[in-house]
Amino acid sequence: MMEPRVQLDDQVIIQRLRQLHDGFAVGSANALGAMNAIARFMKTSTQLRFTQGRAPDGRSWWPSNRAKSQGGQTLRDSNRLFRSLTWRAGPGFAEAGTNVPYAAAHHYGVRKMVNVPVHRRNMKGVTKTGRAWAKSVPVKAHVRLMFLPRREIFGFSQTDRVEILAILTRHAEKLAGT
Secondary structure: OOOOOOOOOOOHHHHHHHHOOOOOOOOOHHHHHHHHHHHHEEEEEHHHHHOOOOOOOEEEOOOHHHHHOOOOOOOOOOOOOHHHOOEEOOEEEEEEOOOOOOHHHHHHOEEEEEEEEEEEEEEEEEEEOOOOEEEEEEEEEEEEEEEEEEEEEOOHHHHHHHHHHHHHHHHHHHHHHO
């Protein structure tokens, strides 16, 4: 199973964290409060991406065939991936993520040849006279292209960076009593 990992490497935020480190005792309620607020914000921001159908950099996701044919939103058919989003925080870290195995495939995209084993395909239809029919036909083993477009779920937009800095600033001001 792939394990996607997106790390915020923003020097302004890292510098702000270092400045706050002296005021926040590691493991203190103030530090945990800031990390909890950041992690909750990261989860909310990720959920908004599902609603907007956009990557962190603002590019629109490639719409799914189901969303195009039936209406609705991409990656929201069963809502399993959306509902699985969670967050956690601790001393010195804040993260949002999912435990759904196929999240990485959607995040990074897939383009590879896959082996399809022998199986049966159930078919059904209606004749010209309106009579319903159904049958099961054998399908030989074959190779086909699996293509799943990249739909970046996790990451940080410029707006996310601004909000994370604002959260850190609010907690520092609370600590300083201003």
